[in-house]
Structure formats: structure tokens, C-alpha cells
Amino acid sequence: MDGTFAVLFLIAGLADMKASHCPVSGCLTERDTPARIALSAGDVQFQKDSIAEEVYVRYDFGRAYGPFQPAFGLSATSDGDAWIGFGATWTGYFARNRGYVQLHLMPGLYAQGDGPDLGSPLEFRSGAEIGYETRKGVRIGLSYDHRSNADIETVNPGLETVQLRVSIPLK
Numbered sequence: 001m002d003g004t005f006a007v008l009f010l011i012a013g014l015a016d017m018k019a020s021h022c023p024v025s026g027c028l029t030e031r032d033t034p035a036r037i038a039l040s041a042g043d044v045q046f047q048k049d050s051i052a053e054e055v056y057v058r059y060d061f062g063r064a065y066g067p068f069q070p071a072f073g074l075s076a077t078s079d080g081d082a083w084i085g086f087g088a089t090w091t092g093y094f095a096r097n098r099g100y101v102q103l104h105l106m107p108g109l110y111a112q113g114d115g116p117d118l119g120s121p122l123e124f125r126s127g128a129e130i131g132y133e134t135r136k137g138v139r140i141g142l143s144y145d146h147r148s149n150a151d152i153e154t155v156n157p158g159l160e161t162v163q164l165r166v167s168i169p170l171k
Helices: 004-021
Strands: 030-032 035-046 049-060 063-065 069-077 082-094 099-111 122-133 139-148 159-170
Touching (some): 004 082, 004 122, 069 099, 082 122, 099 139, 122 159
Antiparallel strands (some): 030 063, 069 082, 139 159
16 A cells, blocks of 8 residues: 555545535635544554554544544554554545545654564554444444555555544534
């Protein structure tokens, strides 16, 4: 995997901003949206091999700017690696607003434990999630993301994670 999710995040977000936000209230107008806490666990893959498990916690802020919702995330693997970052999410809905797809892009800091050398402490996490949202706003989804340093260093092998995520609105 490469920077595909980052490019998709920008294309989807900017297209949504032009179509849904700019003509109505302004391209990046601040608006209220449900804050959420997301918990996920899954498999860490390095060069197509399963190497560890990861737990991940993300907080989606209760504000959005146009289609972009700020988010803060923290993860740790069974190998002792850790990542912390801040960025944004974009969410699109389908199937009468019960189905959703969410893209995210978050630069952050990577601390290597016994896991792989990713080439830099600065690692960009981008990914996609698809899932179902209940009537009470709880989301259950499958997430796939990629971390790499975007070739700012010579060493840039990348790392993928497949996770099951539950996201709970905070009211």
C-alpha cells in the first residue's frame, strides 16, 4: 500500500466540500457534529506478514470544518510499538444513512518497540473504514489503514493494520 488512502481522503473531502458545503454555508464553515470515541483492535501487517496485534483509540472532536472532522488517535502493538497523531476524518453515508464509509489522514509520531523500523518517527496514518451505524449512532466497522513516512526518509517500508472498530457517540 502507498499513499492511496491519503489521496482518496483529499479527493472525497474536497469534492464533498465543493458540492455540499461551499454553496450552502461556506467551504470550511464550523458546525456541530457528534463527538465520538472509537475503540478498535486488529492485526498489524508488515510486508504482507502478520507481525502483531494492535489496540487503537481515537477521539473525533464535536466540531467539523466543512466536511472535515478533527480527530486524535493513539495506538499500541503487542510488539511494544506506539503511535500518536492528530488529523481529520471524512464520512460519507449510503443505504439510507445507515451505511457509512470513512476516510482519515493523520500525521503522527511513531515509537518503535520490538516492531519494524519504519524509517522515521514521523509517520502518516491514512485509511478507510466501512460499516453500519445504529439508530442510536453507534458505528461498527471494518477498518484498513496504512502508515508510512511518505518518503521523507530513505527507509520507508510502510505498515498496514486491519481492525474491527466500534465508535460510540458522546452526548
